[in-house]
Amino acid sequence: MAFDTFDEGIVPGGMRSKYEIRILICYLLNSIKEPVSKEIIVDSICEESLANYFETSSCFDDLIEKGNIIEEGSDGDIKTYTVSKNGVMIANQLDTILAYTVKEKAYDCAINLLAQKKKERENSVEIVKTDMGYNVNCKISGGNLDLLSFSIFAPDMSQAQIIKKNFYENPTTFYKVILAMLTQNKESVGEALESLL
The missing domain is CATH 1.10.10.10 (Winged helix-like DNA-binding domain superfamily/Winged helix DNA-binding domain)
Incomplete structure (x- = not known):
């Protein structure tokens, strides 16, 4: 050939x-x-x-x-x-x-x-520049319903991009960890964190 x-x-x-x-x-x-x-x-x-x-x-x-x-x-x-x-x-x-x-x-x-x-498509991350650095706005969606949305500060664009990348890699685990912590379900926190290892 x-x-x-x-x-x-x-x-x-x-x-x-x-x-x-x-x-x-x-x-x-x-x-x-x-x-x-x-x-x-x-x-x-x-x-x-x-x-x-x-x-x-x-x-x-x-x-x-x-x-x-x-x-x-x-x-x-x-x-x-x-x-x-x-x-x-x-x-x-x-x-x-x-x-x-x-x-x-x-x-x-x-x-x-x-x-x-x-x-x-199901989850979104928006990086917004501020006077002090960047706000990374993350949203986890469950179809037509927003399950969780939050904003976290990053001092520079490289850290904002790391947050974005890691969020997209496993939004489900992130949601489980936050939910388990907010409901003080220690067993669920341990299970969710184990899935990251």
């Missing part, structure tokens, strides 16, 4: 042909079974250094143009896509061309990115 892509930053065993990248994109969309953004698919391939970002983005656009990927709707302002019948056929017939580890890494990364996006 001819190599026809840039290979800067690609791990050994990564993809160096547009043909393989297109197959992997179809495979991911077919495996995930729900509409996803271009960003999720491209990032899931590139975060694992399986292919070059620009080549992957270009291949995604090519698949749209050829009708192998179709726009399904949107998630806010972001367009979401699914694989067409022809794309499903490509995924099913040609997925043996791709190494198992390449498919596994890309799929696992895509699932993790989707889970992170879901957390960010």
Whole structure:
């Protein structure tokens, strides 16, 4: 198979042909079974250094143009896509061309990115600059109901970003710890804190 892509930053065993990248994109969309953004698919391939970002983005656009990927709707302002019948056929017939580890890494990364996006939709963090530093406003949502909202001070942007990152990583545990402390349920506090270890 001819190599026809840039290979800067690609791990050994990564993809160096547009043909393989297109197959992997179809495979991911077919495996995930729900509409996803271009960003999720491209990032899931590139975060694992399986292919070059620009080549992957270009291949995604090519698949749209050829009708192998179709726009399904949107998630806010972001367009979401699914694989067409022809794309499903490509995924099913040609997925043996791709190494198992390449498919596994890309799929696992895509699932993790989707889970992170879901957390960010259901929970929110807003960083607001003040005269003294930053207020980090966090909110935990349970569907149409806000379960908990709070604001915490951070002296600088780097600490505010750490708070934001850690909040998004496990908002459920955070909620359990706060609730257990406020209700003075020592057993629940211990259980919630153990899940962080």
